[in-house]
Amino acid sequence: MFKRARNIQSKVSILFDGQPIAAEEGETVAAALFAAGILSFRQAPEDDSPRGPYCMIGNCFECLIEIEGLGGRQACQTRVRDGMVIARHRGLATVEAGS
Amino acid sequence: MLDHDVAIVGGGLLGSAFGWGLARAGQKTIVFDEGDTAIRTARGNFGLVWVQSKGQTMPDYAAWSLQASQLWPDFADELKDSTGIDIHYVREGYNIAASEVELEQAIAGQERIKAGMGDRAYSYEVIDRKTLKSVAPLVSDTVPGAIYTGHDGHCNPLFLMRALHQDMQTKGGDYRPNTPIDAIRPAPGGGFDLFSGCGRLLASAERVIVAAGHGSGELVRDYGIDLPVHADQGQVLVTEKVSEVFSFATGTVRQTDNGSFLLGASSKEIGLDTRTDLPTLAEIVRYCLSIFPFLGNLRLQRAWGALRVMTPDGCPIYQQSDSYPGLFSFACHSGVTLASVHALMVTKWILDGQIPSEFDVFHPRRFHV
Numbered sequence: 001m002f003k004r005a006r007n008i009q010s011k012v013s014i015l016f017d018g019q020p021i022a023a024e025e026g027e028t029v030a031a032a033l034f035a036a037g038i039l040s041f042r043q044a045p046e047d048d049s050p051r052g053p054y055c056m057i058g059n060c061f062e063c064l065i066e067i068e069g070l071g072g073r074q075a076c077q078t079r080v081r082d083g084m085v086i087a088r089h090r091g092l093a094t095v096e097a098g099s
Numbered sequence: 100m101l102d103h104d105v106a107i108v109g110g111g112l113l114g115s116a117f118g119w120g121l122a123r124a125g126q127k128t129i130v131f132d133e134g135d136t137a138i139r140t141a142r143g144n145f146g147l148v149w150v151q152s153k154g155q156t157m158p159d160y161a162a163w164s165l166q167a168s169q170l171w172p173d174f175a176d177e178l179k180d181s182t183g184i185d186i187h188y189v190r191e192g193y194n195i196a197a198s199e200v201e202l203e204q205a206i207a208g209q210e211r212i213k214a215g216m217g218d219r220a221y222s223y224e225v226i227d228r229k230t231l232k233s234v235a236p237l238v239s240d241t242v243p244g245a246i247y248t249g250h251d252g253h254c255n256p257l258f259l260m261r262a263l264h265q266d267m268q269t270k271g272g273d274y275r276p277n278t279p280i281d282a283i284r285p286a287p288g289g290g291f292d293l294f295s296g297c298g299r300l301l302a303s304a305e306r307v308i309v310a311a312g313h314g315s316g317e318l319v320r321d322y323g324i325d326l327p328v329h330a331d332q333g334q335v336l337v338t339e340k341v342s343e344v345f346s347f348a349t350g351t352v353r354q355t356d357n358g359s360f361l362l363g364a365s366s367k368e369i370g371l372d373t374r375t376d377l378p379t380l381a382e383i384v385r386y387c388l389s390i391f392p393f394l395g396n397l398r399l400q401r402a403w404g405a406l407r408v409m410t411p412d413g414c415p416i417y418q419q420s421d422s423y424p425g426l427f428s429f430a431c432h433s434g435v436t437l438a439s440v441h442a443l444m445v446t447k448w449i450l451d452g453q454i455p456s457e458f459d460v461f462h463p464r465r466f467h468v
Contacts, residue, residue, distance in 0.1 A: 045340045045357060045358050046357050061401065064339070064400075070398065071398065072338075072339030072340075072398040072400060091342075092340055092358050093339070093342070094341060094342050095237070095341050095342075095344055095393050095396060095397065096393060
């Protein structure tokens with residue numbers, strides 16, 4: 001489990017699956033969730049196994065998560081914003097016909 | 100002293116198919132591969148098992164691709180039985196035309212193949228928009244139709260690689276990653292010695308297959324062997340994973356077994372450069388969206404470039420050295436499509452020590468007429 005190296009200096013609040021989570025302004029969504037003890041960001045579509053960040057530098061795409069209603073976003077490449085709404089991926093999204 | 104029956108230089112899709120087929124035939128086989136910084140065409144490709152675009156100018160290549168497609172179901176089944184790895188081979192493919200002009204060109208191409216094949220059976224269907232809509236409801240209303248042959252399809256090329264590597268080793272083949280071969284020399288008393296860059300003898304084998312893609316030419320140059328290949332760069336984009344929309348492949352779009360869409364089919368000659376660039380990616384996306392507008396609702400996840408091993412006429416090169424029998428050098432860009440015939444047929448040529456005369460058309464002397 002991860003622990004913050006120092007206490008939050010400049011606090012923002014994000015919502016993860018409806019639960020408020022305190023985060024440091026400017027840190028990434030992945031870092032904020034890790035610090036809050038959340039390791040599983042989604043279920044793998046192949047076998048429903050829990051998945052979370054692996055590389056934290058944008059390469060592995062394991063940290064994909066839904067941010068502000070958009071799925072498939074990289075939690076480790078997205079900075080938190082006060083009031084940001086985040087949700088765990090469950091299963092596969094379905095596509096819409098488009099125009 | 101010879102320590103192997105066959106040594107293969109190159110662990111991509113060609114080398115792996117040969118290595119698997121030869122180990123399966125009981126040959127003492129060793130495959131030398133480079134490391135992660137190598138130009139890995141086999142790790143960047145689109146995963147098509149595709150017949151209808153092949154051999155419009157060389158009927159024997161069309162026939163060879165057709166034979167590959169026919170062997171694919173058994174090939175995939177055997178790999179699954181041996182390894183438990185399902186490589187998700189699906190034989191369903193449409194060449195969807197984005198415009199009337201494209202459809203006419205595609206039909207003309209099919210007619211060329213049909214004419215070239217002579218009395219060898221080859222047929223295709225032109226599917227109109229209405230029929231296409233019944234299998235692909237989300238196709239654009241601007242699409243005039245598609246070509247369907249019943250032979251085209253796709254697979255998961257990474258699982259194909261993994262299955263070949265795993266089963267090759269289960270069957271006794273020796274796979275050596277991070278072991279580039281620097282020189283191949285005739286061994287005293289017959290066969291060949293393979294050396295590392297610092298001159299260390301790594302293996303001695305009765306026969307050698309050079310299938311090292313862009314690195315092959317240099318390895319066989321001292322033998323006077325002509326292996327003209329150039330890099331043809333293709334860029335591929337991958338979307339987020341979504342539930343299954345369709346199971347078939349087109350030449351430019353396919354949904355993978357785990358739900359991603361792959362968008363591809365660029366072609367550029369810029370040397371050994373795998374970098375992506377925005378104009379090329381944008382053009383791929385624009386074209387794919389003109390066929391499947393719904394793709395615009397998906398998030399792109401990443402993009403990459405890979406280098407096709409392209410011969411001057413786009414057809415494979417299969418050759419054995421005249422002056423040093425036992426030294427084979429092979430190159431082609433359709434390593435996925437041809438994996439079945441490479442594993443199951445070409446390996447028989449190696450065992451026989453001879454490429455059958457009907458395959459003489461694939462010798463690079465065709466470039467010097």
